[in-house]
Amino acid sequence: MAIYVVDRVNTRRADPTLDHSIYTRYATPAGALTDLGFWLTPTESWIEQGSTVVLPVYGQSRDQLVADVRALGWDTQPTEGAWFSCRRRLADKTTRTVHLCILEWLDSNDPVMGAYRLMLLAGSNWDDIAREIGITLVAWQKTMGTPYRHTPGVDAHDSIRAQYRPTQPRWAPYRGGNILHTWSAPFHIRPMLTTGVGSSGVRPVKFDQRQAYLAAMAAVILPREGLRETGVDPMGCGYLRVLPSDPMNPLWALVNRPDSQGCVGLGTETARFLREVGAAHEIIDSWTAPGSRLLRTWTERVLKLPPAIAKPVYTQAHGMMNTKTGSIQRGDWYDLVIDQANATMLRRLWAVWAKLSMWPTTIHVDALEYWVDTDQEIEQLAQLVKVGDRCGEMKLEETQ
Numbered sequence: 001m002a003i004y005v006v007d008r009v010n011t012r013r014a015d016p017t018l019d020h021s022i023y024t025r026y027a028t029p030a031g032a033l034t035d036l037g038f039w040l041t042p043t044e045s046w047i048e049q050g051s052t053v054v055l056p057v058y059g060q061s062r063d064q065l066v067a068d069v070r071a072l073g074w075d076t077q078p079t080e081g082a083w084f085s086c087r088r089r090l091a092d093k094t095t096r097t098v099h100l101c102i103l104e105w106l107d108s109n110d111p112v113m114g115a116y117r118l119m120l121l122a123g124s125n126w127d128d129i130a131r132e133i134g135i136t137l138v139a140w141q142k143t144m145g146t147p148y149r150h151t152p153g154v155d156a157h158d159s160i161r162a163q164y165r166p167t168q169p170r171w172a173p174y175r176g177g178n179i180l181h182t183w184s185a186p187f188h189i190r191p192m193l194t195t196g197v198g199s200s201g202v203r204p205v206k207f208d209q210r211q212a213y214l215a216a217m218a219a220v221i222l223p224r225e226g227l228r229e230t231g232v233d234p235m236g237c238g239y240l241r242v243l244p245s246d247p248m249n250p251l252w253a254l255v256n257r258p259d260s261q262g263c264v265g266l267g268t269e270t271a272r273f274l275r276e277v278g279a280a281h282e283i284i285d286s287w288t289a290p291g292s293r294l295l296r297t298w299t300e301r302v303l304k305l306p307p308a309i310a311k312p313v314y315t316q317a318h319g320m321m322n323t324k325t326g327s328i329q330r331g332d333w334y335d336l337v338i339d340q341a342n343a344t345m346l347r348r349l350w351a352v353w354a355k356l357s358m359w360p361t362t363i364h365v366d367a368l369e370y371w372v373d374t375d376q377e378i379e380q381l382a383q384l385v386k387v388g389d390r391c392g393e394m395k396l397e398e399t400q
Contacts, residue, residue, distance in 0.1 A: 001050040001147055003137045004039075005130040006032050014134035016141040034059070039098055040072045040086055047098065052147055054101045054133055056120055062105065074098075082106040082113075083150050099149040103133075111312045112140060112148055143304050152309070153316025157327045160298050160317070169294060172329035173226030186239050186287055187265035189335040191365040192254055192342050198361030201371030205378050207385050208397040212341050212366035214314045215392030218299040220269070220340035222333050223289035230286045237268045237336060238288035242281035251279050254346065254363065267339025273346050303391060341366065344392070348385045355384055367397065 003014040011028045031038040039053050047053070058065055065084065069076045074088045082105035088096045106117040113136070119129050140148040144159040161171065209215070221237045234240060241263050244252050251274060252258075256265045263284050266274070274281065302310050320326035322334035349368060352358050356377070362369040368385060372378055378396070385394045 001052070001141070002048050003052045003054070003134060003141075003147075004047065005054045005133050007056055007126045007130060008033055010127065010130070012130050012134050014138045016138045016147075036065075036068050036100075037072055039100070040069065040074050040088070050097050050099070050147065052099045052101060052137065052149055054103060054130075054137075056102075056126060056129075057104045058102045065100075065102070069100075076100075081150070085149070099147070101149065103129075111152060111309045112136065140305075144301050151316065152313040153320045154327070156302075156313050156317035157320060159301065160295065161327060163297060164294075169222075169224040170226055171327060174329070174331070185331060185335065186241065186285075187256060188331075189265075189267050189270075189339045189342070190256065191338055192345060192363045193365065194254055194360075194363040196253075196359070196361065198369075199358040199371050201373045201377070203372060204361070204369055205372050205381065206362075206367060206369045206397040207381070207387065207394040209345070209366040209392065209394050210389075211311070211314070211391045212344075213318055213337060214299055214302060214310070216337050216341035216344065217295045217314060217318065218391075219293065219344075220295070220333075220337050221291045222294045222330075222336055223291040224294065225289050227287040227289050227332055230288045232283050232286070234268065234283065234286040234288040236288045236290040238286065238332065239335070240266045240268060240271050240283055240288075241285040242266055242271065242283055245280040245282070249279050250359070251277070251346070251350075255342070267336050267342075269336070269340050269343040270346065273343045273350075277350055348394070351384045352381060356380060368394075 001016065003016070005012045005014070006028055009028060010025050011032060012025050015024075029038065033055065039047065060068070062080070063078065066076055066078050069084065069086050074086045076084045076086045082102050084100040084102075086098045086100060090096055101113075103113075103117055103120055106113050108114045108117050110117075113133070116129050116133055116136075120126070137148055140155075144155065146155060146159045146162045148155050161168065223237055227238045228235075230238075243261075243263050244258075247258070247262065252264065255270060258264050264281075268288065271281070299314070302314050305313060318334060318337055321328055321337075322331045323329065345363065345366065345368065349360055349363070352360075352370075358370055358377075358381070360368045360370055370381060372381070382394075382396060387394045387396060
């Protein structure tokens with residue numbers, strides 16, 4: 001899966017499988033810039049299967065590009081973006097794929113490729129732009145294991161799926177009438193958003209978790225198969241509907257609101273935390289399945305990306321799990337990642353309460369705010385909420 005970056009003078013071929021060279025450069029062959037038929041030949045493209053071709057401009061509309069691709073006997077779908085996956089069924093019944101990127105049509109906000117469109121529009125030297133594009137796309141592919149050719153979220157899902165071949169989890173188990181429909185789950189897990197009385201003091205101090213949802217994706221236990229109704233005997237990770245023994249315990253105010261029967265919907269990790277700290281409850285119903293830390297290896301790859309790229313990769317990957325269009329349609333995974341992040345914050349605020357009898361005035365997803373009187377209290381809070389520089393640790397965000 002090589003990468004070709006083309007202009008009127010030079011063509012660069014970047015090979016992600018090579019360690020000794022980012023790219024090779026040679027004179028652009030006649031027709032390579034203006035004729036799609038150079039890349040999409042009638043029988044079989046001469047370039048490697050799955051390769052990427054980056055052209056600075058096309059000179060026609062997107063609809064015309066689609067028409068030109070189809071006129072050559074290939075197929076692609078209309079898009080508002082810059083990427084076109086062109087496919088052709090060959091005589092041996094295999095499918096040939098070439099990915100086209102038209103740089104002028106890229107979204108300038110794309111964290112991976114958008115800057116190069118701005119450089120092109122600003123009149124920067126194409127020689128410099130092409131070299132940087134090759135370096136960037138090779139670095140992505142070496143880090144994530146799959147090519148970059150759409151958006152961070154789409155390609156993140158591709159990289160997750162690729163690491164499990166040939167033995168794969170179920171990527172969309174709730175289509176086709178299975179028991180638990182992603183879009184009508186028994187309930188959903190919400191991020192914690194709470195403002196209350198909290199501790200008293202003369203000044204606020206706020207702690208914010210570093211890459212909270214990436215840390216949650218690394219730690220969460222996810223079901224490989226679809227969830228099933230498991231009644232009062234959970235069979236792994238998933239959703240629990242429980243009846244609190246003491247609804248007045250302040251911890252119950254931080255999770256989902258009770259239903260008309262006084263029952264509360266929890267993810268399995270938050271339920272585990274509540275049991276550990278004595279917030280007893282009776283399981284009324286459950287939807288669970290055996291699982292494991294399916295995303296741990298993938299999150300290690302994401303941590304190797306530059307921070308400005310890593311954040312949209314994992315946030316989009318997480319958000320797209322709860323859609324009907326992503327290649328991983330797992331609304332239960334989406335909820336359980338939030339549940340894991342919530343449980344982490346609950347453990348930290350409970351450690352503060354148990355040691356200092358201080359309660360946060362604000363909980364905002366992955367941030368805690370306390371009011372304090374002294375610098376010593378700030379130091380104690382920092383130790384208990386685990387301030388540090390690594391993914392998942394807290395940082396002292398602000399103090400007045």
